[in-house]
Amino acid sequence: MTQFDKDYKHGKESEIKSLPDLQDVFGKDLILDDEMFAHFDYFKDDYMCELKTRDDIVFKNGEFHYTTRKGYKMILDSIYFDAVKMRFAFQYNKKNKDKKRFFIIWKCNNQYFYWEMNL
Numbered sequence: 554m555t556q557f558d559k560d561y562k563h564g565k566e567s568e569i570k571s572l573p574d575l576q577d578v579f580g581k582d583l584i585l586d587d588e589m590f591a592h593f594d595y596f597k598d599d600y601m602c603e604l605k606t607r608d609d610i611v612f613k614n615g616e617f618h619y620t621t622r623k624g625y626k627m628i629l630d631s632i633y634f635d636a637v638k639m640r641f642a643f644q645y646n647k648k649n650k651d652k653k654r655f656f657i658i659w660k661c662n663n664q665y666f667y668w669e670m671n672l
Contacts, residue, residue, distance in 0.1 A: 567606035568594050571660060575602065578667075579656075592641040593655065601645075602656045602667075603638055610661040617661065632659050632666070643672050 568585055575595060576583045582597045593601035610632065611618045617629040634657050642655040658667040 564606055567660060568604055571604055571606075574665065575604070575658065592638060599651075600654050600656065601642070602658055603634065604658045604660060605634060606660045608662055610659075612661055612664055612666070632661070639670060642670050646672060
């Protein structure tokens with residue numbers, strides 16, 4: 554199994570396990586998208602949410618501490634996501650009358666952090 558396959562499997566498992574927690578925040582009507590390559594993992598009428606699970610990032614003392622696979626430790630200035638998600642969100646709201654709110658959610662060592670995209 555490749556590293557991509559392991560990471561993908563872990564991410565999918567985390568999406569399923571995280572759904573009840575995220576429904577507590579975003580509403581019980583939040584749905585896990587069953588599309589394998591959906592741009593956003595969860596949706597409801599007016600929201601779309603993307604979950605990024607990182608067990609190698611720990612938030613302590615107001616900082617994100619990251620440990621690489623080779624054991625190198627660093628403090629991250631920020632946690633980020635790929636521009637493809639931002640482009641999708643922008644294009645979606647540009648093309649559709651029903652505007653949605655888009656959220657990026659980070660699950661770092663079982664702690665959740667999220668923010669709304671400001672398009």
